[in-house]
Amino acid sequence: GAGVSQSPSNKVTEKGKDVELRCDPISGHTALYWYRQSLGQGLEFLIYFQGNSAPDKSGLPSDRFSAERTGGSVSTLTIQRTQQEDSAVYLCASSLYSSVNTEAFFGQGTRLTVV
Amino acid sequence: GESVGLHLPTLSVQEGDNSIINCAYSNSASDYFIWYKQESGKGPQFIIDIRSNMDKRQGQRVTVLLNKTVKHLSLQIAATQPGDSAVYFCAENSGSARQLTFGSGTQLTVLP
Numbered sequence: 001g002a003g004v005s006q007s008p009s010n011k012v013t014e015k016g017k018d019v020e021l022r023c024d025p026i027s028g029h030t031a032l033y034w035y036r037q038s039l040g041q042g043l044e045f046l047i048y049f050q051g052n053s054a055p056d057k058s059g060l061p062s063d064r065f066s067a068e069r070t071g072g073s074v075s076t077l078t079i080q081r082t083q084q085e086d087s088a089v090y091l092c093a094s095s096l097y098s099s100v101n102t103e104a105f106f107g108q109g110t111r112l113t114v115v
Numbered sequence: 116g117e118s119v120g121l122h123l124p125t126l127s128v129q130e131g132d133n134s135i136i137n138c139a140y141s142n143s144a145s146d147y148f149i150w151y152k153q154e155s156g157k158g159p160q161f162i163i164d165i166r167s168n169m170d171k172r173q174g175q176r177v178t179v180l181l182n183k184t185v186k187h188l189s190l191q192i193a194a195t196q197p198g199d200s201a202v203y204f205c206a207e208n209s210g211s212a213r214q215l216t217f218g219s220g221t222q223l224t225v226l227p
Binding site for chain 1: 214
């Protein structure tokens with residue numbers, strides 16, 4: 001597609017339920033990031049995928065959070081047993097990996113509300 | 116600087132004035148820096164980038180300045196317009212980590 005696509009755009013879930021958030025990166029982009037943004041706050045790094053390398057999971061806040069990237073393209077962020085503090089906008093970004101740094105392109109985000 | 120749990124710093128400017136948004140970074144190994152603009156309800160959008168072998172780069176109405184000595188980055192917006200109202204984030208990337216680390220952001224409000 002022309003840009004990074006995230007689905008759903010909005011998700012309301014009950015506390016304790018599991019949710020899956022999807023990210024379709026720009027075709028050909030080998031790097032993929034997940035960030036979390038709470039209302040009025042900055043971007044909190046969650047996880048980074050680069051090609052076939054082991055992902056950098058250093059930003060995942062707890063073992064309830066996991067992510068995978070299948071076939072080097074689509075990524076799914078899963079939050080198990082959701083809590084109210086998980087409510088935030090979850091942003092995905094992709095970039096074209098090369099030896100020279102390039103910018104990351106962001107999707108519109110998924111707004112998660114845990115009630 | 117600290118960002119978690121704090122409200123975003125704000126900057127208000129009159130339409131037509133120049134804006135300067137500042138960012139301090141902590142990783143001296145960072146070699147690539149980006150400024151993003153985020154409008155309400157949207158994802159961040161790329162504005163301009165600069166590599167560590169440069170100290171200034173200009174785009175259309177925007178200039179980024181990099182001072183590696185004091186680990187400081189600034190974004191200058193010339194003749195600020197209402198459409199410039201948004202949250203502005205700086206991001207840094209160190210070659211070894213490859214991930215982008217974002218600053219806390221600044222809310223720019225353009226007054227008529």
